[in-house]
Amino acid sequence: SRTFKLAVLPGDGIGPEVMAEAIHVLDTLSAKADFKFEYNRQLVGGAAIDAVGKALPAETVAACEASDAILFGSVGGPKWEKLPPNEQPERGALLPLRKHFGLFANLRPGICYPALTASSPIRPDLVEGGFDVLCVRELTGGLYFGQPKSRTELADGDIEVIDTMVYKKSEIERIAHVAFKAAQLRRKQVVSVDKANVLTNSVLWRETMVEIAKQYPDVTLSHLYVDNAAMQLIKAPRSFDVMVTENLFGDILSDEMAMICGSLGMLASASLGKPKGDGLYFGLFEPSGGTAPDIAGQGIANPIAQILSAALLLRFSLGMEKEAVAIENAVRKVIEDGLRTGDIYTGVEGTRKVGTREIGAAIAAAL
Amino acid sequence: SRTFKLAVLPGDGIGPEVMAEAIHVLDTLSAKADFKFEYNRQLVGGAAIDAVGKALPAETVAACEASDAILFGSVGGPKWEKLPPNEQPERGALLPLRKHFGLFANLRPGICYPALTASSPIRPDLVEGGFDVLCVRELTGGLYFGQPKSRTELADGDIEVIDTMVYKKSEIERIAHVAFKAAQLRRKQVVSVDKANVLTNSVLWRETMVEIAKQYPDVTLSHLYVDNAAMQLIKAPRSFDVMVTENLFGDILSDEMAMICGSLGMLASASLGKPKGDGLYFGLFEPSGGTAPDIAGQGIANPIAQILSAALLLRFSLGMEKEAVAIENAVRKVIEDGLRTGDIYTGVEGTRKVGTREIGAAIAAAL
Numbered sequence: 001s002r003t004f005k006l007a008v009l010p011g012d013g014i015g016p017e018v019m020a021e022a023i024h025v026l027d028t029l030s031a032k033a034d035f036k037f038e039y040n041r042q043l044v045g046g047a048a049i050d051a052v053g054k055a056l057p058a059e060t061v062a063a064c065e066a067s068d069a070i071l072f073g074s075v076g077g078p079k080w081e082k083l084p085p086n087e088q089p090e091r092g093a094l095l096p097l098r099k100h101f102g103l104f105a106n107l108r109p110g111i112c113y114p115a116l117t118a119s120s121p122i123r124p125d126l127v128e129g130g131f132d133v134l135c136v137r138e139l140t141g142g143l144y145f146g147q148p149k150s151r152t153e154l155a156d157g158d159i160e161v162i163d164t165m166v167y168k169k170s171e172i173e174r175i176a177h178v179a180f181k182a183a184q185l186r187r188k189q190v191v192s193v194d195k196a197n198v199l200t201n202s203v204l205w206r207e208t209m210v211e212i213a214k215q216y217p218d219v220t221l222s223h224l225y226v227d228n229a230a231m232q233l234i235k236a237p238r239s240f241d242v243m244v245t246e247n248l249f250g251d252i253l254s255d256e257m258a259m260i261c262g263s264l265g266m267l268a269s270a271s272l273g274k275p276k277g278d279g280l281y282f283g284l285f286e287p288s289g290g291t292a293p294d295i296a297g298q299g300i301a302n303p304i305a306q307i308l309s310a311a312l313l314l315r316f317s318l319g320m321e322k323e324a325v326a327i328e329n330a331v332r333k334v335i336e337d338g339l340r341t342g343d344i345y346t347g348v349e350g351t352r353k354v355g356t357r358e359i360g361a362a363i364a365a366a367l
Numbered sequence: 368s369r370t371f372k373l374a375v376l377p378g379d380g381i382g383p384e385v386m387a388e389a390i391h392v393l394d395t396l397s398a399k400a401d402f403k404f405e406y407n408r409q410l411v412g413g414a415a416i417d418a419v420g421k422a423l424p425a426e427t428v429a430a431c432e433a434s435d436a437i438l439f440g441s442v443g444g445p446k447w448e449k450l451p452p453n454e455q456p457e458r459g460a461l462l463p464l465r466k467h468f469g470l471f472a473n474l475r476p477g478i479c480y481p482a483l484t485a486s487s488p489i490r491p492d493l494v495e496g497g498f499d500v501l502c503v504r505e506l507t508g509g510l511y512f513g514q515p516k517s518r519t520e521l522a523d524g525d526i527e528v529i530d531t532m533v534y535k536k537s538e539i540e541r542i543a544h545v546a547f548k549a550a551q552l553r554r555k556q557v558v559s560v561d562k563a564n565v566l567t568n569s570v571l572w573r574e575t576m577v578e579i580a581k582q583y584p585d586v587t588l589s590h591l592y593v594d595n596a597a598m599q600l601i602k603a604p605r606s607f608d609v610m611v612t613e614n615l616f617g618d619i620l621s622d623e624m625a626m627i628c629g630s631l632g633m634l635a636s637a638s639l640g641k642p643k644g645d646g647l648y649f650g651l652f653e654p655s656g657g658t659a660p661d662i663a664g665q666g667i668a669n670p671i672a673q674i675l676s677a678a679l680l681l682r683f684s685l686g687m688e689k690e691a692v693a694i695e696n697a698v699r700k701v702i703e704d705g706l707r708t709g710d711i712y713t714g715v716e717g718t719r720k721v722g723t724r725e726i727g728a729a730i731a732a733a734l
C-alpha cells in the first residue's frame with residue numbers, strides 16, 4: 001500500500017470548513033483502496049500572520065517541499081487588509097509559493113453544469129445546456145515578477161512608477177504545450193489571447209503559439225485580442241474550449257469566466273510546476289473563490305470547489321485519473337440529485353438547500 | 368454666426384455610412400441655429416493605406432490640427448490584417464493620433480436604455496430598468512507607449528521580450544480630476560480599478576486617487592482590483608457610476624462593459640486632450656464598435672454610436688451642452704418610438720426594423 005504525502009494549508013475564512021470536506025472525501029476514497037494519504041497541516045495566510053507574524057512561514061514551505069502536492073484553502077480577509085501589500089495574506093503567501101515552486105501553469109476549469117445554468121448571470125439562451133471552458137493562465141511571468149519594478153522621485157517633484165512585462169520564448173513554449181495537451185483531451189480547440197496590436201510581448205506570444213501548434217495538428221488554434229476576449233466570453237461562453245493567456249490577462253479573464261459560470265464556490269484550480277518526467281506535476285490546488293469572511297464559520301459555505309481541487313490534485317500530482325473522475329462524477333450526481341448550498345440555491349423545484357457538511361457527506365457517499 | 372471646423376475621418380467598413388447620418392444630424396441642428404459646421408473630410412485607416420500607402424497621412428494630421436475637433440468613424444478590416452502590426456489601420460492611425468494630440472482621457476458612456484435591456488447578454492433581473500456607467504480610461508500612459516519595448520536574442524538562443532508599464536503621478540492626477548468632475552455631474556460615485564496587490568504602478572494609482580478625492584468631498588471613492596471589477600461589472604452593472612482606470616485595464620473593461628450594454632452600435636466615446644482653459648477640450652470622438660465589414664455598404668448598420676459621438680463632440684469640444692442633450696434626447700425618443708436597426712431588433716411588439724438612413728433621418732427629425 002502506497003502512502004502519499006499532502007501538505008494541507010486551510011488558511012482563512014471558509015478555508016478550514018471546506019477543507020474538512022475535501023479531506024473527508026479523500027479519506028473515503030482511500031478507505032476503499034490500497035493507498036493512504038498522510039496530511040501535513042500547516043499555517044498560511046492571515047492565520048499564519050496571527051500565529052507567527054508572517055503569511056508564509058518557513059516551516060510551511062518546508063512541509064510543502066516534503067510533500068507530493070499542496071492542497072490549499074484560501075487566504076485573506078478584512079482583518080489583514082491594512083497591512084502593506086507585500087505582507088498581506090494573498091500576495092504574501094500565494095505569489096512566493098508560485099515563485100518558489102515554479103508553478104507556471106494555472107489551470108482553471110470553468111464549468112457551468114446544465115442543472116445550474118440559472119445561477120449564471122448570463123441570459124438563459126446564451127448558457128442553455130451549460131458549458132465547460134478551460135482557462136490556462138501562465139503564472140510566473142509577465143508583470144507579476146518582471147524587473148525592474150520601481151518608484152522614483154523625479155527632479156521636478158513628480159513621481160514615476162515602473163513595472164516590467166517580460167517573457168522568454170521558452171516560458172511561452174512550455175505554457176503552450178500545457179494548453180495544446182489539455183485541448184487534445186477535450187474538444188481540440190485552443191484560443192490564445194493577447195494584445196499583439198500593442199505589446200511586443202504579445203507579438204512573441206502569438207508567434208510562439210503558432211509555432212507550437214504545428215506539433216499538435218489535431219488541435220485548432222485561433223487568436224483573440226484581450227479586449228475582444230472579454231466580450232466573447234460573455235456573449236458566447238459555449239464557443240470556448242481551451243483559452244490560454246499570459247499572467248495578468250489570465251488573472252482578469254479567468255475571474256470573468258468564473259463569474260459567468262455562476263458560482264465561484266464550484267470552481268477548482270491547479271497550479272503546476274515543471275512536469276516531473278513521469279507525466280506528473282508538483283502542484284498547488286485551490287478553489288478559485290475567496291475566503292468569504294461574511295459566511296465563514298457558519299457551516300453554509302460551498303465545499304465543492306475545494307473537493308474538485310482535491311480531484312485535480314489526484315489527476316495531476318498523483319496520476320490517479322480514475323479516482324479524480326470518481327470525485328467529479330460524485331459532485332455531478334449530488335448536483336443532479338438537487339442538493340444545493342446557499343450560493344447555488346435558486347429555489348428550483350426538486351432542489352434542497354443544505355449546509356457544508358451535508359453536501360460534503362453526500363459527495364463522499366456518492367463515490 | 369460662428370463657424371466650427373470639424374475634421375471628419377470616416378475610415379473603413381460601416382464608417383462612411385454611419386458618418387453620413389451624424390453629419391445629417393449636425394446639419395439639421397445648424398440649419399435651425401446661428402452656427403455652422405465646416406467639414407474637412409480626410410482619409411484614415413485602410414482607406415488611407417489603399418489611397419496613399421499609410422494609415423495616417425500627414426495631410427490628415429494637418430487637417431486635424433487646423434480643426435476644433437475630430438469626428439472619427441472606425442478603421443480596420445480583414446483586407447489589412449496581414450500587414451505588420453505597426454502599419455495596420457487601427458494601431459497605425461489611432462495610437463499616433465492619441466499620442467500626437469495628447470488625448471489622455473477616454474470617456475466611454477456605457478448606457479443600456481431601459482427599452483433595450485433585452486439586447487443585453489446579462490440576465491434580465493440584473494439589468495432591469497437599464498443602467499448608465501461612465502468608463503474613464505487613461506489613454507496615453509502605461510504599457511501602450513512605455514519605454515523600453517524590446518525584443519532580444521539571448522546568449523542561449525532564447526528570446527526575451529519587454530514592455531514597460533510606466534505612469535507619472537501627474538498623469539494619474541489629471542485623469543483623476545476628469546473622473547471626479549464627471550462624477551459630480553452624475554451620481555457622485557467613483558470606482559477606481561487597479562491591481563495594487565501586485566503592481567507598483569497601481570500602488571501609486573490608488574494613493575493618488577485617494578489624495579485627489581479630498582478635493583471632491585461630495586464624491587465617494589472606492590477601489591476594486593481589476594480581476595474583481597471584471598466580475599462585478601457582470602453581476603452588478605447597475606451599481607457602477609463612474610469607473611476610472613489605467614490604459615490597458617480600461618481597454619479590457621470598457622469593452623466588457625460595452626458588451627454588457629447589449630449593443631456596441633449604440634456606444635459613443637470621447638478622447639480628450641488637456642483642457643484648453645475655457646473649459647473645452649480638443650478631442651477625437653468615435654463609436655466604440657468596429658468597422659463591421661460583414662454588413663458594410665448594405666445600409667443596415669446602426670448609426671447611433673456615431674451620432675452620439677457627435678453629441679459628445681458638441682459637449683466637450685464646442686461647449687454646446689444644450690445641443691448635445693438635444694441629440695441624446697432625440698436618440699432616446701426614436702428608441703422609445705420603437706425604431707431598431709438589426710443589431711438591436713429583438714422582435715418585441717411595437718418595434719420595427721429599419722435601415723441606417725431611416726433611423727438617422729428619424730433622429731434628425733426628432734431634434
Ligand SMILES: CC(C)[C@H](C(=O)O)[C@@H](O)C(=O)O
Nearest residue numbers: 090091094095251564565594
Ligand atoms: C491575490 C492575487 C495576487 C492573485 C493574482 O493576481 O494572481 C489572485 O487574484 C489570483 O488570481 O490567484
Ligand SMILES: CC(C)[C@H](C(=O)O)[C@@H](O)C(=O)O
Nearest residue numbers: 197198227457458461462618
Ligand atoms: C486598436 C487598439 C490599439 C485600441 C486600443 O487597444 O486602445 C482599441 O482596442 C481601442 O480600445 O480603442
